[in-house]
Amino acid sequence: MTHAPAQVSYLDDGHTLRSWLLTTDHKRIAILYIVAITFFFFAGGFAAFLIRYNLSSPNGLIGSAETYNRLFSMHGILMVWFFLVPAVPVTLGNFLVPLMLGARDLAFPRLNLLSWYLFLAAGLVALYAIVIGGVDTGWTFYTPLTSFYSKGHVVAAVAAIFIAGFSSIATGLNFIVTIHKLRAPGMTWYKMPVFLWSLYATSVILVLATPVLAMTLLLLVFERIFGIGVFDPAIGGDPLLFQHLFWFYSHPAVYVMILPGFGVISEIIPAFSRKELFGYKFVVWASIAIAVIGFLVWGHHMFVAGTSLYSALVFSLLSYMVAVPSAIKVFNWIGTMHKGYIRFDAPMLYAIGFIGLFTTGGLTGLFLAALAADVHLTQTYFVVAHFHYVMVGGMVSAYFAGLHFWWPKITGRLYPEMWGRAGAIIIFVGFNLTFFPQFLLGYLGMPRRYFAYPPHFEALNLLSSSGALILAVGYILPLGYLAWSLFYGERAPANPWGATGLEWTTPSPPPTENFPVTPIVTQAPYQYRQAVAVER
Amino acid sequence: MSNAAAHDFQFASAEHQRETAISGIWLFLASEALFFGPIFLSWIYARHADPSAFDAGARQTDLMIGLTNTALLIASSFAYSVGLAYIGFGRRRGMVVWLAIAWALGAAFVGLKFGVEWQMDLRKGLFPGPNFGIHGPERSGAQLFFAFYFFGTALHGLHLVVGLGLLAWVIFRAERYTAERHSPVHVVGLYWSFVDIIWLILFPLIYLMGRAS
Numbered sequence: 015m016t017h018a019p020a021q022v023s024y025l026d027d028g029h030t031l032r033s034w035l036l037t038t039d040h041k042r043i044a045i046l047y048i049v050a051i052t053f054f055f056f057a058g059g060f061a062a063f064l065i066r067y068n069l070s071s072p073n074g075l076i077g078s079a080e081t082y083n084r085l086f087s088m089h090g091i092l093m094v095w096f097f098l099v100p101a102v103p104v105t106l107g108n109f110l111v112p113l114m115l116g117a118r119d120l121a122f123p124r125l126n127l128l129s130w131y132l133f134l135a136a137g138l139v140a141l142y143a144i145v146i147g148g149v150d151t152g153w154t155f156y157t158p159l160t161s162f163y164s165k166g167h168v169v170a171a172v173a174a175i176f177i178a179g180f181s182s183i184a185t186g187l188n189f190i191v192t193i194h195k196l197r198a199p200g201m202t203w204y205k206m207p208v209f210l211w212s213l214y215a216t217s218v219i220l221v222l223a224t225p226v227l228a229m230t231l232l233l234l235v236f237e238r239i240f241g242i243g244v245f246d247p248a249i250g251g252d253p254l255l256f257q258h259l260f261w262f263y264s265h266p267a268v269y270v271m272i273l274p275g276f277g278v279i280s281e282i283i284p285a286f287s288r289k290e291l292f293g294y295k296f297v298v299w300a301s302i303a304i305a306v307i308g309f310l311v312w313g314h315h316m317f318v319a320g321t322s323l324y325s326a327l328v329f330s331l332l333s334y335m336v337a338v339p340s341a342i343k344v345f346n347w348i349g350t351m352h353k354g355y356i357r358f359d360a361p362m363l364y365a366i367g368f369i370g371l372f373t374t375g376g377l378t379g380l381f382l383a384a385l386a387a388d389v390h391l392t393q394t395y396f397v398v399a400h401f402h403y404v405m406v407g408g409m410v411s412a413y414f415a416g417l418h419f420w421w422p423k424i425t426g427r428l429y430p431e432m433w434g435r436a437g438a439i440i441i442f443v444g445f446n447l448t449f450f451p452q453f454l455l456g457y458l459g460m461p462r463r464y465f466a467y468p469p470h471f472e473a474l475n476l477l478s479s480s481g482a483l484i485l486a487v488g489y490i491l492p493l494g495y496l497a498w499s500l501f502y503g504e505r506a507p508a509n510p511w512g513a514t515g516l517e518w519t520t521p522s523p524p525p526t527e528n529f530p531v532t533p534i535v536t537q538a539p540y541q542y543r544q545a546v547a548v549e550r
Numbered sequence: 551m552s553n554a555a556a557h558d559f560q561f562a563s564a565e566h567q568r569e570t571a572i573s574g575i576w577l578f579l580a581s582e583a584l585f586f587g588p589i590f591l592s593w594i595y596a597r598h599a600d601p602s603a604f605d606a607g608a609r610q611t612d613l614m615i616g617l618t619n620t621a622l623l624i625a626s627s628f629a630y631s632v633g634l635a636y637i638g639f640g641r642r643r644g645m646v647v648w649l650a651i652a653w654a655l656g657a658a659f660v661g662l663k664f665g666v667e668w669q670m671d672l673r674k675g676l677f678p679g680p681n682f683g684i685h686g687p688e689r690s691g692a693q694l695f696f697a698f699y700f701f702g703t704a705l706h707g708l709h710l711v712v713g714l715g716l717l718a719w720v721i722f723r724a725e726r727y728t729a730e731r732h733s734p735v736h737v738v739g740l741y742w743s744f745v746d747i748i749w750l751i752l753f754p755l756i757y758l759m760g761r762a763s
Binding site for chain 1: 558566570580581582584585588591595599678679694697705
């Protein structure tokens with residue numbers, strides 16, 4: 015191990031394929047993950063594009079309902095487990111957790127590399143499942159869609175998710191232990207950036223909820239192979255049991271798909287408003303509250319599945335409670351922007367878009383948490399629009415926001431700002447055009463997951479499909495200019511945004527050991543007013 | 551990592567690294583506990599739905615082997631704890647002897663469970679399927695009981711076999727451990743005790759609940 019005074023950046027510390035594929039450097043593993051995740055994002059996106067293509071005509075353009083079922087299943091499975099759940103933690107999280115803590119690496123670097131290989135293996139099995147024909151179960155794998163009645167390749171698809179789960183657990187475990195044990199001197203819990211707190215909350219869910227899904231899927235495969243009724247009512251099982259176990263994981267996992275986004279936004283809003291984060295402790299504890307309450311609301315997915323009215327009442331009430339910490343966050347971001355010196359660079363445009371889209375997605379969630387409204391809206395496009403506002407409008411925007419914000423730190427290059435802003439605006443417009451009509455369609459009664467629909471829904475569906483086209487442009491655009499910036503972008507200084515946080519005190523790109531000298535933390539995070547005073 | 555005083559570069563000291571490893575394994579075990587959760591939940595739920603059939607299934611199990619196996623596992627964990635105490639005093643020989651005893655007791659469990667008990671169960675036609683040996687109104691519920699039985703014990707057995715591998719690994723690397731530096735011994739020990747605890751939940755589910763009435 016070299017301790018040479020001349021700092022070698024992590025990108026220049028070895029150029030062989032081996033130095034990448036066997037690296038234990040958290041920064042390189044983040045890059046490996048970015049490559050893998052980008053592939054799955056576009057694969058899942060392609061399926062989405064075909065779905066919207068099909069729905070641009072009332073009778074469907076793809077030709078068979080069977081193919082359509084397989085397409086939306088593939089879209090859901092790839093996007094949930096191979097993009098949304100890992101997206102921010104394994105890329106930005108892997109890169110930034112040690113940097114923000116003032117540490118040299120994660121607590122278990124080899125486990126970190128293992129998690130990438132597990133992810134890769136899971137991805138290959140998923141692709142195999144798709145290539146040999148895919149599944150028509152939807153991403154939720156409900157019985158009886160997965161029973162012998164199903165002609166799809168359920169076992170292969172389930173195996174992929176099972177393996178991906180262990181990759182998630184490894185990452186979550188690594189983050190929790192690292193945040194507990196590897197904070198730099200002076201980095202107390204309340205001096206940590208909110209990004210770390212939200213990843214901590216995320217990791218708790220990953221470590222405690224994912225194993226439940228793993229075992230549930232194992233039971234499902236066991237049922238399929240040996241023909242013993244655990245879930246399948248035709249052979250004596252209980253389909254509701256599957257739904258309970260599935261959502262015990264999958265509802266908390268919904269918060270895995272948004273909490274890291276909250277963290278990203280909480281870093282960006284203060285940096286581009288030149289103000290400290292408003293109500294830091296409230297934002298921090300709101301993340302923890304969401305993680306905890308998130309474990310207690312799974313039953314709201316089963317209001318019409320035949321659960322008891324009393325359990326539905328309790329789950330409805332608890333679901334409303336999630337709105338409280340979520341709203342706290344939104345108010346705090348707006349409070350941060352209030353009277354700030356706001357700069358509209360690309361990360362901030364994404365962040366502002368996030369606030370609007372997430373709030374829309376969150377408020378429509380309250381409609382679905384209300385028992386009576388849910389009976390009308392469940393299984394319609396209203397649900398589809400609701401969770402896409404949170405997952406895509408929220409999380410994907412946050413991912414892009416974070417990617418642009420930390421791009422100079424990760425790559426050592428600046429991206430072209432004009433193109434960045436254009437991309438953010440195109441995505442915002444395309445997104446709303448795609449998904450807002452789906453609220454209306456759902457309210458009017460168009461069910462989700464159908465290959466064809468009555469002609470009077472055609473106008474809104476066409477609007478949605480044309481929005482998808484704009485959205486596709488918006489997603490491909492960053493791929494182009496970010497790749498361009500890798501070769502031709504201006505060299506980035508250590509702190510291009512004038513942001514606070516330890517990651518900005520080390521060169522861009524950081525040296526392999528992150529910090530020449532272990533930093534000592536004396537300040538609370540987000541001390542932007544002082545920074546502004548100095549600049550003037 | 552090679553010399554005795556070294557620690558991985560992200561840690562401030564060897565002690566720091568040890569503490570971190572211990573917190574890692576505790577968190578892993580929390581995750582494992584939730585991994586087994588759905589089996590226990592489904593098992594208890596299914597039994598609640600059809601108690602008499604589950605009782606009929608449970609009465610076909612061999613309580614004596616179950617009891618013996620429970621004793622073997624508890625004794626094995628005890629032996630491991632003694633070995634851990636020995637290395638705490640820097641006495642490597644004592645550690646190796648007691649860990650070898652722990653390994654042998656664990657291996658005896660695996661032999662008895664899968665080499666003897668499973669074979670008897672299979673001969674009695676207790677594996678679920680068309681040739682299932684229990685007939686009458688309780689057939690389907692008893693079949694489900696044995697589905698959980700084979701699934702649960704197989705998964706527990708897999709954890710045991712992994713544990714035996716880890717124990718062997720610790721024993722073969724015994725020379726590296728000193729009174730101050732032996733966190734792998736500690737970490738494997740926590741895992742080994744956890745596998746015990748899983749059995750202590752499986753044991754009443756398999757052997758006792760059906761015999762109470």
